[in-house]
Amino acid sequence: xxxxxxxxxxxxxxxxxxxxxxxxxxxxxxxxxxxxxxxxxxxxxxxxxxxxxxxxxxxxxxxxxxxxxxxxxxxxxxxxxxxxxxxxxxxxxxxxxxxxxxxxxxxxxxxxxxxxxxxxxxxxxxxxxxxxxxxxxxxxxxxxxxxxxxxxxxxxxxxxxxxxxxxxxxxxxxxxxxxxxxxxxxxxxxxxxxxxxxxxxxxxxxxxxxxxxxxxxxxxxxxxxxxxxxxxxxxxxxxxxxxxxxxxxxxxxxxxxxxxxxxxxxxxxxxxxxxxxxxxxxxxxxxxxxxxxxxxxxxx
Numbered sequence: 001x002x003x004x005x006x007x008x009x010x011x012x013x014x015x016x017x018x019x020x021x022x023x024x025x026x027x028x029x030x031x032x033x034x035x036x037x038x039x040x041x042x043x044x045x046x047x048x049x050x051x052x053x054x055x056x057x058x059x060x061x062x063x064x065x066x067x068x069x070x071x072x073x074x075x076x077x078x079x080x081x082x083x084x085x086x087x088x089x090x091x092x093x094x095x096x097x098x099x100x101x102x103x104x105x106x107x108x109x110x111x112x113x114x115x116x117x118x119x120x121x122x123x124x125x126x127x128x129x130x131x132x133x134x135x136x137x138x139x140x141x142x143x144x145x146x147x148x149x150x151x152x153x154x155x156x157x158x159x160x161x162x163x164x165x166x167x168x169x170x171x172x173x174x175x176x177x178x179x180x181x182x183x184x185x186x187x188x189x190x191x192x193x194x195x196x197x198x199x200x201x202x203x204x205x206x207x208x209x210x211x212x213x214x215x216x217x218x219x220x221x222x223x224x225x226x227x228x229x230x231x232x233x234x235x236x237x238x239x240x241x242x243x244x245x246x247x248x249x250x251x252x253x254x255x256x257x258x259x260x261x262x263x264x265x266x267x268x269x270x271x272x273x274x275x276x277x278x279x280x281x282x283x284x285x286x287x288x289x290x291x292x293x294x295x296x297x298x299x300x
Contacts, residue, residue, distance in 0.1 A: 003282045006253040008048055010260075012087070013178025013206045015155035017124060019087050021253060022274055023051040023208055025262040030059030030067035032266060034078065037071050041082060043268035047275040053181075053208065053262050055091035055129055056114050065096065066117050073119035089125035089208075090114050091159055091181075093132060102132035104143040111147050126153040127181060131165050141172035148175045157181065157206070163199050170203065179206040184259055186229050186248050187214035189294045197257040209252050212261035218248045228293040236286050246276035251290055254282045 059067025
């Protein structure tokens with residue numbers, strides 16, 4: 001029996017915002033030249049991607065804090081129509097060298113600074129990048145409500161939050177949490193087994209899966225477990241005449257929580273290739289064979 005094929009578009013949680021079922025991420029975007037940046041974005045559009053994910057910290061280290069957002073803002077200045085073609089998601093709350101800060105003062109400034117760097121008047125989805133355990137969720141909720149009322153953000157989500165942290169924040173937030181962004185791949189299945197995806201279903205959260213290729217190890221497995229997972233994916237990929245990476249994206253999307261893989265490649269050809277994920281129709285046996293390979297032990 002085959003599983004349903006994911007639709008190419010869907011809603012962003014309770015926000016009502018229409019998004020693509022694949023996202024494109026800008027973790028490595030900051031190192032591109034302007035022409036290459038436009039080329040990568042155009043490739044994402046060609047793949048049917050409308051959900052674009054960045055963060056204020058992307059670029060920190062090799063370039064500088066805020067560099068990815070600045071570069072995207074330059075793209076918008078060069079091609080203004082690109083802004084309205086995408087659902088723009090960004091994140092804040094990581095504050096080198098202090099790890100995390102979700103105080104009202106900092107989050108308010110982070111949102112304003114992102115708007116300036118991006119050269120836009122609104123952020124479609126703004127997410128707290130990492131949880132700050134020293135800030136009461138009520139303070140976060142009030143900050144987000146103020147930003148939402150001011151029209152600075154259209155929707156609100158979290159990234160790398162535990163289930164308990166999401167539940168606590170949701171209790172105080174008048175603006176609904178519409179997304180969660182955990183690490184999820186055929187090599188990182190904790191999210192599937194620890195209840196995070198079940199919570200997302202119950203709360204109608206869009207799950208944005210970061211590192212869906214296991215940091216590249218799907219394509220270059222380093223140990224027996226990774227080789228077994230790659231082999232299980234490759235068998236399905238070959239049967240549908242697609243790449244192993246497309247099969248990995250498709251495997252993630254087949255879960256009923258409908259996770260959204262964040263494609264991390266900056267290579268236009270590989271970005272376009274990601275859309276091959278929609279060509280695969282999984283059987284339960286094939287899907288579970290990948291899970292078993294990832295677990296390393298048989299199912300109970």
